[in-house]
Amino acid sequence: MIFAFVLLFLEKEECLEEIQKTQKIIPSILRKKMNHLKKRLPIEEQQLFTGHRRLVEEILESYDPTVHPRRDFRESTRVNLSMSLYQILEVDERKQSIVVNVWMFLDWDPNKFEMINKTIVPYQQIWVPDTKMDRRSTEALMNAIVETGYWRKDGKGAAVQLMFPAIYKLSCRMNVRFFPYDQQNCSFIISSWTHDSATINYHYERPTVNLLNFAQNDEWTVISFNFERIEQQFKCCKNPWTMLYAHLVYSFKLFELFFSLFLVIQRKPLYYIVNLVLPTSIITVVAVTGFFTPSSSSSERDEKLYLGINTLMTMMLMLLMV
Structure with a gap:
């Protein structure tokens, strides 16, 4: 039983060593692949690839956007x-x-x-x-x-x-x-x-x-x-x-x-002057003129009444525009 346990332990150690070797080999293979790809790029694209990418990766590597970034907590941002x-x-x-x-x-x-x-x-x-x-x-x-x-x-x-x-x-x-x-x-x-x-x-x-x-x-x-x-x-x-x-x-x-x-x-008052102030001013003048116009017969008095009612209704319609 002891001999079997030792063999199992040795086999486990050998497996761990193989895994560690593989972990070391894979990044090197990836780096070679990346270098090979970069060599195939034009010089300008290589500079863009190495410059902007490394820059963004480095400044955001240990950056937490939920934390207020201050070098000196005694100074405000x-x-x-x-x-x-x-x-x-x-x-x-x-x-x-x-x-x-x-x-x-x-x-x-x-x-x-x-x-x-x-x-x-x-x-x-x-x-x-x-x-x-x-x-x-x-x-x-x-x-x-x-x-x-x-x-x-x-x-x-x-x-x-x-x-x-x-x-x-x-x-x-x-x-x-x-x-x-x-x-x-x-x-x-x-x-x-x-x-x-x-x-x-x-x-x-x-x-x-x-x-x-x-x-x-x-x-x-x-x-x-x-x-x-x-x-x-x-x-x-x-x-x-x-x-x-x-x-x-x-x-x-x-x-x-x-x-x-x-x-x-x-x-800008022009629109309201043309569409509101001038019409209401004319209606007011007509109403006041009709009110002070003398009348000697019942028919003239009826016409004054109709004129007053019409000017009042017109004024109400104009005020609804405001």
């Missing part, structure tokens, strides 16, 4: 925010809301990767700050552009740029007192949902929103669209929260963002 207003989709005075279409705009040594300074990776593979609007929104995140921080020499790692289109439906308090010459000021807030200023610090790249690609609206004119950075202290938290207020002024009014965005828009 700076998030620069810029915006390009593309279109005003809807302004609803009754619901007091406005819908806008906007665009919201890891480290390595380039000497080791054929001087590659910039690469593109899927946004799911990197950490993205939980930047949120304080209103309902639809966002479509795209791939992220990662640029090395080697040349900055500040030890803060690579710069990640994330650009994506978004549609925001924002509540806005409307003031139609001077309709159709009204100007509306609305505000909305951009901030992190879970991080205070000790971990994420929001800044704007420029104080105004880019309007170069703005598709002109038939009813509204954008007067201004500006950022304002605000730090607000809440009772629940030790550190203040950084907010960007966006102020949109349209003639119609203003937008705010924790990063405050201020949007100012103004209504």
